[in-house]
Amino acid sequence: MFEELRKLDVRPAPFSVYTAQQLWDDDHISRQMLAMHLDPDVEPASRRSAFIDTSVEWIVRHFDVGPGTRIADFGCGPGLYTTPFAQRGAEVTGIDWSRRSIAHARKTAERSRLKIDYTLTNYLTYESDKRFDLATLIYCDYCALSPTQRQHFLHVIRQHLAPGGRLLFDVFSQTAFASHQETATFGLNFMNHFWSKYEYIGFQRTWRYEAESVALDLYAIVTEEQVRLIYNWLQYFSLESIRSELMENGFTVVEQFADVTGQDYTSEATEIAIVAEAN
Numbered sequence: 001m002f003e004e005l006r007k008l009d010v011r012p013a014p015f016s017v018y019t020a021q022q023l024w025d026d027d028h029i030s031r032q033m034l035a036m037h038l039d040p041d042v043e044p045a046s047r048r049s050a051f052i053d054t055s056v057e058w059i060v061r062h063f064d065v066g067p068g069t070r071i072a073d074f075g076c077g078p079g080l081y082t083t084p085f086a087q088r089g090a091e092v093t094g095i096d097w098s099r100r101s102i103a104h105a106r107k108t109a110e111r112s113r114l115k116i117d118y119t120l121t122n123y124l125t126y127e128s129d130k131r132f133d134l135a136t137l138i139y140c141d142y143c144a145l146s147p148t149q150r151q152h153f154l155h156v157i158r159q160h161l162a163p164g165g166r167l168l169f170d171v172f173s174q175t176a177f178a179s180h181q182e183t184a185t186f187g188l189n190f191m192n193h194f195w196s197k198y199e200y201i202g203f204q205r206t207w208r209y210e211a212e213s214v215a216l217d218l219y220a221i222v223t224e225e226q227v228r229l230i231y232n233w234l235q236y237f238s239l240e241s242i243r244s245e246l247m248e249n250g251f252t253v254v255e256q257f258a259d260v261t262g263q264d265y266t267s268e269a270t271e272i273a274i275v276a277e278a279n
């Protein structure tokens with residue numbers, strides 16, 4: 001246990017460990033996540049429902065979503081975007097690795113008599129013969145990926161966009177990075193049993209990597225049996241850095257906004273929403 005807890009106090013190399021699947025697919029944690037996705041007033045898993053409604057309306061208008069539009073939503077969660085897209089007549093595919101979220105999304109589609117193709121997989125390895133007019137990755141999930149994983153992701157998107165197809169995604173900006181402070185904190189059943197239904201001591205250590213514009217929230221969950229470490233990485237972008245990353249991977253940014261409701265981009269915005277096309 002000493003060795004595991006020591007890791008809390010040693011700054012790991014950026015993106016050196018990837019534990020994101022535990023966060024979304026662990027039986028207990030995914031239950032908490034699903035409850036948060038479905039709570040209209042809670043943010044960490046999905047945005048508030050009022051925002052999502054506005055976002056869906058904007059996406060439908062901006063990308064002319066309607067009967068026959070082929071959409072792939074990467075990291076679709078329980079279907080908060082895929083469901084309304086399908087209700088507009090779009091041919092929708094949702095991709096996510098959370099068994100609990102995909103089960104919920106499938107049930108919702110069945111109940112609403114919507115034909116949505118849900119695929120339970122790691123989106124970094126998604127393969128299909130389908131081609132899409134629009135691919136989405138919403139709620140800054142791109143920021144949780146390492147530079148190499150982002151290359152893989154963009155490669156997957158290139159493979160699956162139809163000619164003229166577009167990618168819409170959002171990232172956290174440098175403005176948001178400024179408020180991600182280094183902290184160290186702990187508590188009994190820290191975050192109200194979010195990490196385990198059993199008794200535990202939870203530690204959170206937040207590191208900032210100034211040169212790389214990266215932050216890490218590292219959690220250690222100590223139960224009688226084990227110590228689990230969960231690494232939540234976030235890459236922050238400027239408009240220039242996301243533009244050049246896309247360019248290096250064969251994409252051109254065709255539009256930018258302050259968020260996925262289509263607000264005008266400003267350098268003070270905490271997010272940047274990007275519309276890109278493959279070259």
Ligand SMILES: C[S@@+](CC[C@H](N)C(=O)[O-])C[C@H]1O[C@@H](n2cnc3c(N)ncnc32)[C@H](O)[C@@H]1O
Nearest residue numbers: 024045046075076077096097098122123138139
């Ligand atoms: C922050 S949530 C956003 C969900 C949804 N886009 C929304 O805005 O309501 C991120 C989602 O991406 C999924 N996810 C994260 N990394 C993934 C990966 N490598 N492969 C598949 N799904 C992933 C998670 O399971 C989770 O459902």
